Amino acid sequence: MSETGTEQYNFKIVRSFAFSALFWLVIGLIVGLWIAFEMFNPALNLAPWLSFGRLRVVHTNGLGLGFGLAGIFATSYYILQRLTRTALPFPRLAQAHLYLFNTTIALAALSLMAGMNTTKEYAELEWPIDIAVVVFWVMFAINVFATLIKRREKQMYISLWYIIAMTIAIAILYIVNNLEIPVTLFKSYTVYAGANDANVEWWYGHNIVGFIFTVPILAMFYYFLPKSTGLPIFSHRLSIISFWALNFAYLWTGAHHLMLSPLPEWIQTVAIAFSIFLIAPSWGSVINGYYTLQGNWEQLRTNYLVKFFIFGITFYGLQTLQGPLQGLRTLNAFFHFTDWVVGHVHMGTMGWVTMIISASFYYMIPRITGNQLYSIKLANTHFWLILVGQLIWTITMWIAGIQQGAMWKATNPDGSLMYSFLDTLTSLYPYYRLRFAAGVIYFAGILIFVWNLIMTVRQAPQKDEAEQPIQNKELQSWG
Amino acid sequence: MGITSKPVVFAVLSAAVILIGSTVTVFIPLFMPSTQPVSAYVKPYTSVELEGRDIYMREGCNNCHTQTVRPLRTEVLRYGEYSKPEEFAYDRPFLWGSRRTGPDLNRIGGKYPDSWHYRHMQSPQSMFEKSNMPPYGWLAKNRLDTSNSYKKTSILGYGFSEQDVQVQISQYRSKVTADTYLSKETRDLVTPAELHHELTEMDAIIAYLQKLGRDVKNLETKK
Numbered sequence: 233m234s235e236t237g238t239e240q241y242n243f244k245i246v247r248s249f250a251f252s253a254l255f256w257l258v259i260g261l262i263v264g265l266w267i268a269f270e271m272f273n274p275a276l277n278l279a280p281w282l283s284f285g286r287l288r289v290v291h292t293n294g295l296g297l298g299f300g301l302a303g304i305f306a307t308s309y310y311i312l313q314r315l316t317r318t319a320l321p322f323p324r325l326a327q328a329h330l331y332l333f334n335t336t337i338a339l340a341a342l343s344l345m346a347g348m349n350t351t352k353e354y355a356e357l358e359w360p361i362d363i364a365v366v367v368f369w370v371m372f373a374i375n376v377f378a379t380l381i382k383r384r385e386k387q388m389y390i391s392l393w394y395i396i397a398m399t400i401a402i403a404i405l406y407i408v409n410n411l412e413i414p415v416t417l418f419k420s421y422t423v424y425a426g427a428n429d430a431n432v433e434w435w436y437g438h439n440i441v442g443f444i445f446t447v448p449i450l451a452m453f454y455y456f457l458p459k460s461t462g463l464p465i466f467s468h469r470l471s472i473i474s475f476w477a478l479n480f481a482y483l484w485t486g487a488h489h490l491m492l493s494p495l496p497e498w499i500q501t502v503a504i505a506f507s508i509f510l511i512a513p514s515w516g517s518v519i520n521g522y523y524t525l526q527g528n529w530e531q532l533r534t535n536y537l538v539k540f541f542i543f544g545i546t547f548y549g550l551q552t553l554q555g556p557l558q559g560l561r562t563l564n565a566f567f568h569f570t571d572w573v574v575g576h577v578h579m580g581t582m583g584w585v586t587m588i589i590s591a592s593f594y595y596m597i598p599r600i601t602g603n604q605l606y607s608i609k610l611a612n613t614h615f616w617l618i619l620v621g622q623l624i625w626t627i628t629m630w631i632a633g634i635q636q637g638a639m640w641k642a643t644n645p646d647g648s649l650m651y652s653f654l655d656t657l658t659s660l661y662p663y664y665r666l667r668f669a670a671g672v673i674y675f676a677g678i679l680i681f682v683w684n685l686i687m688t689v690r691q692a693p694q695k696d697e698a699e700q701p702i703q704n705k706e707l708q709s710w711g
Numbered sequence: 712m713g714i715t716s717k718p719v720v721f722a723v724l725s726a727a728v729i730l731i732g733s734t735v736t737v738f739i740p741l742f743m744p745s746t747q748p749v750s751a752y753v754k755p756y757t758s759v760e761l762e763g764r765d766i767y768m769r770e771g772c773n774n775c776h777t778q779t780v781r782p783l784r785t786e787v788l789r790y791g792e793y794s795k796p797e798e799f800a801y802d803r804p805f806l807w808g809s810r811r812t813g814p815d816l817n818r819i820g821g822k823y824p825d826s827w828h829y830r831h832m833q834s835p836q837s838m839f840e841k842s843n844m845p846p847y848g849w850l851a852k853n854r855l856d857t858s859n860s861y862k863k864t865s866i867l868g869y870g871f872s873e874q875d876v877q878v879q880i881s882q883y884r885s886k887v888t889a890d891t892y893l894s895k896e897t898r899d900l901v902t903p904a905e906l907h908h909e910l911t912e913m914d915a916i917i918a919y920l921q922k923l924g925r926d927v928k929n930l931e932t933k934k
């Protein structure tokens with residue numbers, strides 16, 4: 233047997249990052265609910281730092297960089313050590329990484345509320361914080377590559393490929409997009425102007441979403457799905473093709489965020505073509521996931537984790553169809569700037585991303601603490617609440633988006649506009665209210681999730697139950 | 712499979728694959744003048760307008776307002792002439808936005824008198840009961856900080872001398888604090904008495920809003 237017990241690995245860091253992720257998740261969602269409320273009732277703009285314009289970026293950064301990255305660090309440190317059968321070479325560095333990470337995210341949130349905002353989406357942080365982000369990323373990368381070089385398992389399993397690609401891509405994206413000239417400690421100007429800035433930004437924006445909300449989530453999926461089901465991934469060849477095609481094509485598509493803008497048309501057209509192409513590698517992973525369960529679908533009922541994975545990958549599949557379609561020029565002319573896109577975003581984040589991270593944590597935390605999960609029943613409740621919350625949330629926004637797009641475009645027989653801007657906006661308030669309610673349902677599910685994991689950690693350890701050696705060999709033997 | 716047992720080679724190969732699309736669609740266009748053309752009719756922001764722009768960024772107005780009118784019939788009808796690439800030559804960063812919770816602002820300059828903006832920024836709900844735009848009255852209570860104005864314009868390469876910047880600031884101050892200023896009454900209403908003779912953040916952001924799209928409108932009237 234390849235695994236020689238818990239003491240050899242550094243799982244403390246996994247646990248710390250997992251709970252950091254949960255912390256930022258709760259904070260980010262509270263802010264999300266706050267801004268969702270502000271969108272139909274501006275009374276919550278109680279102070280400058282609570283105004284919508286400032287808080288919205290706290291929501292996106294808190295969840296993307298706080299929750300997303302912490303979840304990625306937790307699972308990556310776990311997966312890395314397991315798949316290489318090697319302890320982290322620099323545990324002290326990992327600990328420093330943890331402290332720097334959490335300090336940086338806290339400062340990020342505070343600085344955004346103070347209005348230090350470069351306005352480049354998902355890169356809003358000012359330059360001193362950018363430097364901190366780069367530093368903690370390098371700390372992470374050192375451990376990643378040192379572990380890989382020292383590894384005891386010759387072949388690197390699929391999940392490790394995705395972790396490598398993410399480590400490199402995010403470094404390139406983050407540094408290039410954030411090149412800026414400081415004015416003061418709290419203010420800088422980007423080095424790019426106008427259309428170039430837009431092009432660099434959306435190359436970054438699309439891919440930072442790809443390399444935070446897709447690539448590492450696939451790493452988790454490819455590792456934790458076989459681990460929790462005891463079933464090997466359906467096709468190794470399909471995962472190789474999907475991996476390289478995804479990484480190649482993703483970087484060409486940023487301009488689908490700039491359709492019909494003043495950006496040169498050829499860049500937009502290239503982006504559309506590659507967006508369509510992306511369906512293939514994306515669905516490569518979806519199919520790989522479904523077929524892995526071939527003949528074992530009863531696990532959907534018997535194994536509480538499988539639900540998270542299968543629904544999660546299904547939402548990923550829907551996302552990767554919806555994305556290329558809304559990137560088409562004619563459809564984008566209708567949907568761009570509307571609530572439709574907000575629906576797209578949240579099916580990805582509240583469906584795919586949170587479901588996979590939830591299941592990964594449910595798998596890891598009991599194993600690294602040596603405790604049993606506090607309550608499978610609560611885990612099921614958590615699942616249904618976030619599923620229902622997310623579905624109401626996103627479907628509401630899709631309908632709102634269609635109505636919004638149609639009202640913006642509606643004209644009278646004489647060719648004049650049928651609705652004023654405010655007519656359209658106020659007709660959306662009922663949807664915004666429903667979205668808020670759906671967010672509350674989802675948030676309740678997340679609170680149960682957090683509670684369940686806290687209680688799991690608090691139980692007295694039951695060592696004998698700790699290591700269930702589920703098919704460790706399967707993953708390792710893949711070349 | 713060879714490379715799945717060689718992490719460094721694997722990493723280098725991944726980087727290469729990632730850099731192909733990046734180079735073609737992003738890095739090369741950076742060096743093509745046609746990506747961001749420059750035109751004489753588009754003027755850089757004055758330092759007061761630039762300070763206003765920085766406040767626009769600080770408050771995250773871009774989270775609700777776009778600044779690109781697309782070449783679509785109903786959009787041009789609603790907002791005005793569609794956006795041209797050369798208009799953005801001085802925009803660092805660009806502020807095109809991705810969500811349109813509020814109307815596009817790329818053609819807002821000259822659409823309303825300053826007094827409209829003072830009232831609207833102070834309380835959007837007093838003008839449109841159901842607007843969800845946050846009130847920004849506090850901007851009128853903050854003195855405009857111009858200590859870095861010259862440094863800002865020089866970093867952006869607008870080509871103003873330190874003196875130019877000072878003149879721009881004092882000229883704008885004289886304009887909005889003069890008794891003859893057309894929007895004096897509203898300005899005095901939203902501005903605390905002790906700042907009546909100073910430039911406030913509210914003055915600057917309104918100067919910025921009034922600049923948006925003005926160059927295009929001027930060009931059209933000339934034609």
Ligand code: HEM
Nearest residue numbers: 261264265267268292295573574577581582671674675810
């Ligand atoms: C209770 C659940 C949530 C609520 C109520 C909520 C609310 C919101 C609201 C109101 C917006 C602004 C939409 C607009 O400007 O029209 C937004 C944007 C966004 N949220 Fe959430 N959110 C939730 C969960 C999440 C999660 C879990 C994530 C990520 C892990 C996330 C990531 C984002 C992102 C990336 C955007 C920006 C979208 C864009 O620019 O198009 N949200 N959210």
Ligand code: HEM
Nearest residue numbers: 445488507510551552555556558559568573577580581809
């Ligand atoms: C093949 C896959 C995908 C394609 C081609 C795609 C395409 C698109 C397009 C065209 C937009 C811009 C819409 C507009 O503004 O008009 C968009 C927005 C967005 N997508 Fe996707 N999408 C894909 C998958 C995903 C996934 C899996 C996620 C995961 C969460 C995601 C998250 C987002 C976010 C956060 C935005 C909002 C960006 C912003 O405006 O701030 N996408 N996507």
